[in-house]
Ligand SMILES: [Fe+2]
């Protein structure tokens with residue numbers, strides 16, 4: 523591995539650790555809670571679980587606020603972001619009780635109700651959760667800058683998840699396709715040995 527690549531990986535790892543530490547600093551109780559952990563079982567978009575999505579949205583919110591030089595209440599923004607999809611069911615499961623066809627419209631209210639039961643939410647945190655689907659929920663316009671940031675981060679992460687472009691996913695997808703093609707020798711039909719690239723330090727580590 524060249525020094526340039528190694529420095530780049532080190533920088534990325536450091537950035538990842540910093541974001542991870544901020545999430546822990548502001549919301550360790552949420553991250554460690556059984557209910558939040560249960561969101562690993564529920565798919566959000568593509569193959570991404572709600573758990574991963576919520577953590578990504580919280581991290582992306584921190585990055586957006588930093589990039590825009592916004593003075594935000596980091597703690598409330600992170601907590602609101604982690605709980606923005608706290609609806610606690612698999613929204614794809616049409617067999618479940620109280621299935622609602624219009625999940626996009628209903629889930630912010632459900633997430634807010636659940637989060638209110640489990641945490642003492644501030645007005646800002648409530649606003650983030652309740653209004654994160656704007657402009658779909660037309661009349662629920664975000665009131666605080668933290669709510670706007672989370673709304674943006676949510677759309678950004680959702681778009682990448684839907685397009686399978688989350689960092690690393692596109693590469694895995696392309697490499698998987700290439701591997702499927704190259705692993706089979708068309709003449710003999712024999713599978714070639716797998717060649718793996720070194721994993722990036724910290725990749726895929728959220729919690
Ligand atoms: Fe949502």
Ligand SMILES: [Fe+2]
Nearest residue numbers: 575606607676
């Ligand atoms: Fe979301």
